[in-house]
Amino acid sequence: MHAFASADMRDWDRQAIALGGISGMSLMRRAGAAVARVTARLAKARGDERVVIVAGKGNNGGDAYVAARLLHEDHMRVDLLLTTPPELLRDDAQTAWREAQLAGVPFRVLNHAAHWDMLAETICAKDFVVVDGLLGTGAHGPPHGAIAAAVRWILNKSPVCGVVAIDLPSGLDADTGCPATPCVRADVTVTFGAPKKGFLNPVSWPFLGHVDVADIGLPARAMPQATSRAQMSDSKSLGDLLPARRCDGHKGCYGHVLVIGGSSGLTGASALVTLGALRSGAGLVSAAIPAGSLPAVSCLTPGAMPYVVETRNGGMALDLFLKAIPETKRFDVIVAGPGMSVGQGTTDIIQSVMDSSVAKVLLDADALNVYVGRRSDLRRSTCSQRVILTPHPGEAARLLGVTADEVNADRVSAAERLACETGAIVVLKGAGTVIADPADGVYVNLTGNPAMATGGSGDVLAGIIAGLWAQGLKAIDAARLGVYLHGTSGDGAAWEGFAPSVPPETLANHVGWAIRWLMAV
Numbered sequence: 001m002h003a004f005a006s007a008d009m010r011d012w013d014r015q016a017i018a019l020g021g022i023s024g025m026s027l028m029r030r031a032g033a034a035v036a037r038v039t040a041r042l043a044k045a046r047g048d049e050r051v052v053i054v055a056g057k058g059n060n061g062g063d064a065y066v067a068a069r070l071l072h073e074d075h076m077r078v079d080l081l082l083t084t085p086p087e088l089l090r091d092d093a094q095t096a097w098r099e100a101q102l103a104g105v106p107f108r109v110l111n112h113a114a115h116w117d118m119l120a121e122t123i124c125a126k127d128f129v130v131v132d133g134l135l136g137t138g139a140h141g142p143p144h145g146a147i148a149a150a151v152r153w154i155l156n157k158s159p160v161c162g163v164v165a166i167d168l169p170s171g172l173d174a175d176t177g178c179p180a181t182p183c184v185r186a187d188v189t190v191t192f193g194a195p196k197k198g199f200l201n202p203v204s205w206p207f208l209g210h211v212d213v214a215d216i217g218l219p220a221r222a223m224p225q226a227t228s229r230a231q232m233s234d235s236k237s238l239g240d241l242l243p244a245r246r247c248d249g250h251k252g253c254y255g256h257v258l259v260i261g262g263s264s265g266l267t268g269a270s271a272l273v274t275l276g277a278l279r280s281g282a283g284l285v286s287a288a289i290p291a292g293s294l295p296a297v298s299c300l301t302p303g304a305m306p307y308v309v310e311t312r313n314g315g316m317a318l319d320l321f322l323k324a325i326p327e328t329k330r331f332d333v334i335v336a337g338p339g340m341s342v343g344q345g346t347t348d349i350i351q352s353v354m355d356s357s358v359a360k361v362l363l364d365a366d367a368l369n370v371y372v373g374r375r376s377d378l379r380r381s382t383c384s385q386r387v388i389l390t391p392h393p394g395e396a397a398r399l400l401g402v403t404a405d406e407v408n409a410d411r412v413s414a415a416e417r418l419a420c421e422t423g424a425i426v427v428l429k430g431a432g433t434v435i436a437d438p439a440d441g442v443y444v445n446l447t448g449n450p451a452m453a454t455g456g457s458g459d460v461l462a463g464i465i466a467g468l469w470a471q472g473l474k475a476i477d478a479a480r481l482g483v484y485l486h487g488t489s490g491d492g493a494a495w496e497g498f499a500p501s502v503p504p505e506t507l508a509n510h511v512g513w514a515i516r517w518l519m520a521v
Contacts, residue, residue, distance in 0.1 A: 001213060001234040003195040006137035006174040008224035012193060015222035024092045027216050028059065031192050032066020032096065034214035035131065035166050038190045039071060041520060042162045043129045045495040045513075050077040050128035052161075054150050056135060056170075057084040062093035063166050064133025069100040080107040081119075083134065083146040113149035129162040130154050132184045134170035137196060142180035143171055151182040158185050162495065165189040168196055169207045177201030185209070187495065193218045195232040200444060202411075205432055210491045211446040212521050230412050233435065233445045233480045235521040241481045242515065243281060243471040254283030255470025258331040259304075259463070260321075260349065261338035261365075262293035264314030269339030269365065269459045271296035272504050274304040276463020277335070279511040280485065282470045288325050290316060293339070300505060315341045318348035328353060333360040333470045337367025338459050346370060354378075354387075360469055362388045363424075364462045365395075371422075372398045379423045386475045387424040390462050396428055416442050425475045427465070429458055433483045437476045445480070447487025451494045456504030461486045464511060488514035 004012070016022045039051055051071055055064035065080070072078045080100065086109070089097050101107075110116055132154055134147055143151050151170050154163060163186045168174055171183030177198030186209040191199075193216060198204050213234040246253060257277045261270035270289050277285045278301055286305040287297050297306050309316045309324045328334060336353055340346045350370045353361060363371075368391050371378045378387070389399075396414055397404040399422075407414040408430070415428040419436035428434040431450075435443040465482035469475060489510035493502040 001194055001237055002226035002231050003197045003200050003228060004224045004226075005197045009137060009193060009196070012218050012222055012224055016218045019219060019222055022217060025095055028062045028092050028096055029066050030216040031063040031166075031214065033070060034192070034216065035063060035067040035164065035190050036070040036074070037520065038188055038212060039067060039129055039131055039164050040074065040076065041517065042164060042188055042495060043076070045492055046129065046162050048127045048129050048162065050079070051131060052079045052081065052128050053131040053133060054081045054154060055083070055133040056147060057089055057093060058136055058138065059093060060133050060136035060166050061089070062096040064131060065093070065096035065100040067131060067133070067166075068105045069096075069103045072100075072103055072105045078105055080105050081150070082107060082109045082111070083150050084111055085109055110150070111146050113146055116146065116149035116153045119153060129164060130157055132163060132165045132170050132186065134184075136167050137174040139170070140173060143182065148182060151184055154184050155182055162187050163209070165208075167191050168198075172198065172204055172207050174198050177204035179203065179207050183207055187491075188212065190214055192216050194223075195234065197228070199232060199446065200228065200230055202432055205446065208446060209449070210488065214521070230442045230444055233443045233484050235484070235518055238481050238484050239518050239521060241473060241477050242518065243468065243473065245281075251283035254281055255332040255467070255472070256284040256286065256330070257282045257333045257335065257463075257466045257470050258325070258328065259285065259287045259289075259338070260334065260336040260353070261287075261340050262289040263316065263339055263341040264290070264292060264311065266339030266341060267293040268296045268456065271300045272456045272459035272508065273335050273338050273463040273466070274301045275505065275508040276460040276511070277467035277470070278303060278463075279508045280464040280467030280482065282467035285467075286331070288316075288321065312345065313343070315343050315345045316349060317345040318352055321349050322352070329357045331358060333362065333466045334358050335362045335364060335462050335466045337363055337365040338462065340366040342366055342369050360386055360475070362390065362462055362466050362469070364390045364458070368395045368399060373401075375399060375421050379421065387422070388427065388465060388469070388475055388479055389418070389422065389424045390427045390429060390458065390465070391418075392429045392458060396426075412442055412444065425479050427461075427479050427483060429461065433487070435476070435479045435483060440476050443480055445483045445487060447484055448490050449494050449499075451499040451502045452487070452490035452507065454501050454504065457490070457502075457507060460504050460508045463508070485511055485514045485518070488517055492517065
C-alpha cells in the first residue's frame with residue numbers, strides 16, 4: 001500500500017464524507033474500534049488486564065474516547081486521562097467523549113504539566129497497556145505543556161508497559177517521519193486508511209513499532225495519487241493472501257519444500273529452515289543435509305524427511321548430492337544455501353538446481369555467494385523460473401560490488417537495483433526489510449523488533465517464505481506475507497516476555513500466533 005501525506009489523508013477523509021455519505025462520527029467510531037481491538041490483543045499477549053488511555057482534544061483524542069468506551073464495555077479495567085478539560089472538546093470528539101461518559105468510563109483531567117509528575121504516585125503498576133491518543137497527523141513541531149508532560153510520562157512507562165499509538169506516535173511528524181523531543185515510542189501503531197508518508201523514513205521506525213493499517217471504510221475511488229515508488233507491506237492487503245486450508249485437505253495439497261543446507265560446523269541452519277516451512281503451512285518438507293545436521297533436524301522437526309548426503313572435505317559435493325536426491329523436479333520449492341559453506345561443491349549443487357526444471361528456488365546465505373561477480377549468470381537462470389533471493393546487507397553488498405554501508409544508506413534503491421539486475425524477487429533483510437520485484441515495485445515491511453537480531457532468524461524467514469510459496473502464492477506475495485509474519489512472530493514473542501532476545505525456534509513457533517494476529521486486524 002502506498003503512503004500518503006497528511007494533507008492527502010485529510011482530503012481523503014473529507015471526500016469519504018462528501019462522496020460516500022459517511023459521517024465523521026462513523027469514521028471515528030471505526031477508528032476507535034480498531035484501536036480497541038489491537039489494544040485488547042496486545043494486553044492479552046502481555047498478560048495485562050489494565051489499559052491507561054491518554055487523550056488530547058482533537059480527532060485523535062476522539063478515537064481514544066471511542067476505544068476507552070469499547071474496552072470498558074468489554075470489561076477491561078480502563079483509566080482515561082485527559083490533557084484538556086472536557087468542556088473544551090468540539091464536534092465529533094465531544095460526541096465520543098459523551099458516549100464514553102454515558103458508558104461509565106472513569107477519567108481524570110490532567111491539563112497542567114505538574115499533574116503528570118504527581119501521576120507517578122497513583123499509577124505505578126507495571127501490568128498495563130498505554131494508549132497514546134494525544135496528537136494526530138495535523139500536529140507539527142515539538143509537544144509542549146501538558147501534552148509534552150504526558151508524552152514524557154508514556155516514555156517513562158514504556159520500558160515496562162505496552163504502548164499503542166493512535167494513527168502515529170505523538171511527536172512524530174506524519175510527513176517527514178522525524179521525531180520531535182519528546183516523542184512516544186510505540187510497540188504498535190494503529191494507523192488509519194493508509195500508511196503516512198513519514199513512515200517510509202527509517203528515522204521513524206524506532207518510534208512506530210509494529211504498524212497495522214486499519215480499514216475504516218475510506219472509499220478506494222477517492223484514494224490520493226501515489227508519489228513514491230516504494231509501498232508499505234500492510235496488514236490490510238496481506239490478510240487476503242493467507243492460504244486457505246480445505247476441510248478435506250491432506251499433506252499433498254499444500255506443497256513440498258526441499259531444504260538443501262548444512263556443512264561441518266554449520267548444522268542448525270537447515271533445521272531452522274525446515275521448522276519455518278512447516279510452521280507456515282507447507283504440507284511436506286524434506287531436507288538434504290550432511291549427517292552432522294541430522295540430530296538438529298530430527299529434534300526440531302521430526303515431521304521433516306531427511307536425506308543424508310555424504311560429505312567431502314566437510315561439505316556436500318554434487319555427485320554425492322545427486323546420489324541422495326537423483327531428481328529435484330518432484331519438489332515444489334527448493335531452499336538452497338543455509339549453512340552450506342563456500343566451495344566448489346556448493347557452487348556445483350546450486351548451479352545444478354538452477355539448471356533443473358524446478359519452478360521455484362529460494363537462494364539464501366552461501367547460495368548467494370555463488371553469484372558474487374556473476375549477477376548476469378543469475379539473471380539468465382531466472383528466465384525459465386522464478387527465484388527469490390534473501391540477502392542480508394553484507395550479502396547484498398557483495399552481489400552488487402559495493403559496501404554494506406552503501407547498501408544501508410539507501411536500502412530501497414539497493415534492493416530495487418539487485419532485483420532489476422538479477423530478475424529475481426529480492427528480500428533485503430534487516431530493520432525495515434525491503435521486498436523488491438523487478439515487475440511489481442518495492443515494499444517496505446514495518447514489523448519486527450531488535451530482539452530478533454540473533455543467529456538463525458534469517459533461516460526461519462527463508463523457511464516461512466518457502467512454505468507459503470509452496471502453497472501456491474505468487475513469489476512476490478509469498479515474500480511480502482512471509483516477511484510480515486516473520487516480523488509479527490518476533491513482535492508477539494517479545495511482547496510475551498522473550499525480549500531482549502527471541503531464539504529462532506521460539507520465533508518459528510510463533511508463526512501461528514502471527515497468522516491469528518493478522519486475521520484479526
